[in-house]
Amino acid sequence: MNIDKLMQSLEAKHSGEYEYLQAVREVLTTIEEEYNKHPEFEAAKIAERLVEPDRIFTFKVPWVDDRGEVQVNLGYRVQFNNAIGPYKGGLRFHSSVNLSILKFLGFEQIFKNALTTLPMGGAKGGSDFNPRGKSSAEVMRFCQAYMVELWRHIGPETDVPAGDIGVGAREVGYLYGMYRKLARENTGVLTGKNLEFGGSLIRPEATGFGGLYFVKQMLETAGMDIAGKTIAISGFGNVAWGAALKATEMGAKVVTISGPDGYVYDESGISGEKIDYMLELRASCNDVVQPYAERYNVPFYAGKRPWEVKVDIALPCATQNELNEVDAKLLIENGVICVGEISNMGCTPEAIESFLQHKVMYGPGKAVNAGGVATSGLEMTQNAMHISWTAEEVDDKLRQIMGAIHEQCVKYGREADGYINYMKGANIAGFLKVAKAMLAQGVL
Incomplete structure (x- = not known):
């Protein structure tokens, strides 16, 4: 090629x-x-x-x-x-x-x-x-x-x-x-439906939940525990909400959320009713996070992104290319150990290159945020079978899927020095499955 x-x-x-x-x-x-x-x-x-x-x-x-x-x-x-x-x-x-x-x-x-x-x-x-x-x-x-x-x-x-x-x-x-x-x-021609007509339990949280299941496995593979780690999150919608919910449940502390207006730094941690308030903000149609700072009397940094905060883990949860090379260097200087894209292509190529050069654990969106589409696939299965699984059943299947994705990334991404290039592993694993299917079906 x-x-x-x-x-x-x-x-x-x-x-x-x-x-x-x-x-x-x-x-x-x-x-x-x-x-x-x-x-x-x-x-x-x-x-x-x-x-x-x-x-x-x-x-x-x-x-x-x-x-x-x-x-x-x-x-x-x-x-x-x-x-x-x-x-x-x-x-x-x-x-x-x-x-x-x-x-x-x-x-x-x-x-x-x-x-x-x-x-x-x-x-x-x-x-x-x-x-x-x-x-x-x-x-x-x-x-x-x-x-x-x-x-x-x-x-x-x-x-x-x-x-x-x-x-x-x-x-x-x-x-x-x-x-x-x-x-x-x-x-079941659309997924993400209401429960009353074929939707699946935990679908709104699934992308954030799946992202944290993946990040937890990244840390465990490196001999670390997510409990006690500080996390910077961008965004404040469903993805960020699900990520904050699961991270807190796992014993980590989320200290930032962000919007187009800037970011909030809550040193005491975004948990409990503060996570619930994220959904109220989302429903307000104002598309800003400053009201969180005013409500909880914490600092708000207008026009800035949360990647300048000293944290252990950074989780882009908003949109593409939201974390650039300058942001990456700030995170690295501040000792970040893991970056997981829960947004699609959340990091620029230059930022990714910085993480790989410094051997920072970096999880690409196609692997880290696959929990959303995985749960959509589970919704399709429930629709086809005319059944409805409990939240626990869906969550258990989601954990298994994210575990299988992590396993594939490690299989194809481990380098000679032991560093796991998750981007390489995810791309190769996904590509091989699709390429072999295309080859088997002829030129179409």
């Missing part, structure tokens, strides 16, 4: 799609050695076929706001690869959504889903519509208009969307309601 030649071709065809190109380069660079051990992969042009999505749907979404004015947004669905199962990946509703971001997310989803060992392919979708500040009636009308365009292309054995940024239980409910009306069937 000639990575430079392949990347030059992609850059020429997809100029300006920085997030997508970044994700592809990261994967290709880490799998190159393993890929070249398999001449059958090169003969079948597996890499060239894998880096391009199977198809992309782009459509306009006209809807009427509460003032009676017509609004028009763009909608997308990127179906990337379904070699090991139906397309699976979330829908993101946010003003920042564009094709590059959705392609990067869909590409990452291929390997993340493969790592779960569940039969799910990779996809992603969404719109530049932002639910924040909109009434529930406006959100409903938008979701219904979006699904009018999407429903023909999805199904329980074809493509199963889920939630993501801007798409929670409310949005999934509106989307599912319109799908059910149009398709005239009740099937």
Whole structure:
């Protein structure tokens, strides 16, 4: 595989799609050695076929706001690869959504889903519509208009969307309601549903829970205990909430949360009612964390990110490329021992390189945050079997899945000096499963 030649071709065809190109380069660079051990992969042009999505749907979404004015947004669905199962990946509703971001997310989803060992392919979708500040009636009308365009292309054995940024239980409910009306069937075609119509217990917490299960195993593999460690978390939504909840349960102390306005430093630890208050903040639609500082009389740092705080563990939980090289150097100088991406591609390539050079434990998003899609897969299973598992049963299965992912990362990521390159391990493990499936099914 000639990575430079392949990347030059992609850059020429997809100029300006920085997030997508970044994700592809990261994967290709880490799998190159393993890929070249398999001449059958090169003969079948597996890499060239894998880096391009199977198809992309782009459509306009006209809807009427509460003032009676017509609004028009763009909608997308990127179906990337379904070699090991139906397309699976979330829908993101946010003003920042564009094709590059959705392609990067869909590409990452291929390997993340493969790592779960569940039969799910990779996809992603969404719109530049932002639910924040909109009434529930406006959100409903938008979701219904979006699904009018999407429903023909999805199904329980074809493509199963889920939630993501801007798409929670409310949005999934509106989307599912319109799908059910149009398709005239009740099937598990979306995950993240309410419990009353096919949802799974602990789904809102699952990404954060799974991330902490993975980080705990990283530390244990290095002979350490998570109990007593201090943790910096970014974000304050469902992912950060689940992470803070589980970290506290494990005996660690979470000292930061953040938003677009800055970050809060709570030296005494974010636990108990403070974690509950994160959900109140999330529901307020203000998208800021300063009220937490005012309520609990703790410092707030406007316009800054939490990575300047001295902690043992850093957990990006917000969005892509939120931790850069400068942040990484600050964390390293302050003695950080572990960084786990619970957001998708939370660290820039330069930050990752700094962590690897200094032998800091670094867990990539496709492994660390796989708990969310794993639990979505468990929701699909419950829907298909027409049953509902208890929270304990779902949580136990989630632990097992995260343990299996960690085991694969260690298997393929351990280097000669004993350091575990989790990024390399995750990419190789996920890639091999998908590549072998593609090879077995012929050129499609």
